[in-house]
Amino acid sequence: MRTRDLGFLLAFSTAGLPAGAWQLMRFGVPPELAAWFPVVFIFGVVPWIDALCGDERRNEDDAAAVIRLEHARYFPTLTALVVPVWLGLLAWCTARFATLDSLPAQLGWVVSTGVIGGVLAINPAHELIHKSTRWEPLLGGLLLTSVGYAGFKVEHVRGHHLHVATPEDSSSARLGESVYAFVPRALWRNVRNAWRLEAQRLRGRGRSTWSWRNEMVAWCALWLVLMAGFAWAGGPRSLAFFLAQGVIAAATLEVINYVEHYGLERSLIAPGRYERVTHRHSWNAPQRYTNWLLFNLQRHSDHHAVARRRYQVLRHHDDSPQLPAGYATMFVLALVPPLWRRVMNPRALAFRVPGETGMF
Numbered sequence: 001m002r003t004r005d006l007g008f009l010l011a012f013s014t015a016g017l018p019a020g021a022w023q024l025m026r027f028g029v030p031p032e033l034a035a036w037f038p039v040v041f042i043f044g045v046v047p048w049i050d051a052l053c054g055d056e057r058r059n060e061d062d063a064a065a066v067i068r069l070e071h072a073r074y075f076p077t078l079t080a081l082v083v084p085v086w087l088g089l090l091a092w093c094t095a096r097f098a099t100l101d102s103l104p105a106q107l108g109w110v111v112s113t114g115v116i117g118g119v120l121a122i123n124p125a126h127e128l129i130h131k132s133t134r135w136e137p138l139l140g141g142l143l144l145t146s147v148g149y150a151g152f153k154v155e156h157v158r159g160h161h162l163h164v165a166t167p168e169d170s171s172s173a174r175l176g177e178s179v180y181a182f183v184p185r186a187l188w189r190n191v192r193n194a195w196r197l198e199a200q201r202l203r204g205r206g207r208s209t210w211s212w213r214n215e216m217v218a219w220c221a222l223w224l225v226l227m228a229g230f231a232w233a234g235g236p237r238s239l240a241f242f243l244a245q246g247v248i249a250a251a252t253l254e255v256i257n258y259v260e261h262y263g264l265e266r267s268l269i270a271p272g273r274y275e276r277v278t279h280r281h282s283w284n285a286p287q288r289y290t291n292w293l294l295f296n297l298q299r300h301s302d303h304h305a306v307a308r309r310r311y312q313v314l315r316h317h318d319d320s321p322q323l324p325a326g327y328a329t330m331f332v333l334a335l336v337p338p339l340w341r342r343v344m345n346p347r348a349l350a351f352r353v354p355g356e357t358g359m360f
Contacts (some may be wrong), residue, residue: 004056005069005312006230007292008078014120014293015089017041018112022096031100035108039115046290046328055286059315066313075312076136079295082124083139090117090146090245097241098234104297110241114248117147122253123294127311129153148246148251150219151194159193161307165266165281166274171254175263175348178337179255186254259283259330260300263348264321279305279317280351286316287326298327321351 017038024034060066069075093113100106121143128140129152144150147163155170163169170189173182198216199209207322212218260282266274285291285298296311301320303309323330324343334340 002060002069005074007288008312009074009297010289010292011078011082011120011124011295012041012085014038014116015085017140018089018093018096021109021112026238031105031113032102032108033101035112038112041107042115042119043328043332046293047326049289050287050328052325053287053289056288056291057286057316057318058233060313061237070310072312075310076131077173079124079127079136079311080139082120086117086121086143087146090242091121093245094230094234094238094241098237110244111248113241114147114245115252117245117249118252118256119293121147122149122152123297124247125153125298126156127295128306129157131310132308141215142222145219145222146246147249148223148243148327149191149250151191151216152225152250152253153219154194154197154215155190157307158197159190161304164265164277164304171257172265173258173260173263175345175352176341177262179258179334179340180337182258183251183254186257187250190254200214254332255334256297256327258334259323259327263342264351275330277304279315279320282321282322284317284320285323285326285330290326294327298323321347 020041021034021037024037038079049204058067069118090113093109097106097109097113100109125140125143128143129138131137131140141153144152160169160171163172165172170186170193171294173179196217198214202209202214203210207213227239227242230242234241239351262283264281264283266277266281279301282300284301287298291298296314297303299311299314299316301317302315324347325333333343
């Protein structure tokens with residue numbers, strides 16, 4: 001194992017942010033401010049740490065070393081450990097929420113928990129659902145269900161990766177589209193498409209759509225069980241917190257999708273047929289620290305080129321579209337559409353199909 005791979009342990013550091021916020025309250029910081037500490041850290045401090053840690057552009061070129069890394073138990077163990085860490089953190093955050101009295105503090109706590117869910121729960125789930133073992137996709141589905149977005153497990157693998165950078169894709173933002181228009185559309189279409197894809201799969205096998213063989217039925221049943229558990233443990237207030245943090249987590253994911261695919265497109269080579277997906281059809285970012293936090297998610301270009309490649313051996317491509325900063329910075333930038341367009345439109349246009357005005 002390379003020494004630099006120990007950095008992936010930092011992925012668990014976000015789990016400590018709510019405890020840090022709670023300590024600030026104990027030290028006298030008003031809850032209305034302290035509850036927002038995780039959000040301030042992720043979007044205000046992480047960009048500075050990125051700048052201090054620099055970029056990581058190196059790839060492992062030795063074939064034997066790549067095979068060893070692919071089969072090292074350390075890496076899937078880390079993503080599997082996220083499950084108990086996140087579920088324990090979610091329960092703890094729910095219990096703390098019940099003690100907050102002011103609306104600003106409650107709002108800050110919900111948003112902070114949801115954003116951490118987008119980072120700590122959904123991002124490892126994204127890695128897990130792509131794998132071919134039996135247990136990893138199940139763990140990924142469990143993480144996604146804990147934030148009420150289990151449809152991502154179906155639509156992302158069988159929809160997004162097939163249609164990325166085309167008008168058919170729910171998670172590819174159009175050039176000029178604001179994040180505020182994109183996120184509601186993506187949330188609705190991803191859930192709808194997940195149900196449609198499962199119905200098509202089952203009908204093709206001559207089975208009923210409404211059965212336990214339908215992944216969406218099974219995951220929704222588990223989601224209802226979780227809802228009942230939170231309601232039983234803490235009443236309507238805990239149930240409301242559980243639902244709200246899931247909405248924030250899913251929205252956080254879709255803002256990242258917006259950043260990862262904004263304005264890029266694949267060439268139409270025949271009616272209804274597009275060029276093959278390559279590493280030039282999604283945005284790449286080399287910031288070392290954020291890639292540790294996100295299990296190399298920012299090497300997204302290579303992930304779309306080889307979807308089942310494990311995160312530890314994802315490759316950096318200099319000729320991929322390159323983001324000007326890491327995900328935390330780009331997330332905030334996306335929330336200011338005029339500034340986002342000024343920064344990103346020229347870059348996106350440089351990678352659009354020569355001679356075309358755009359399919360979107």
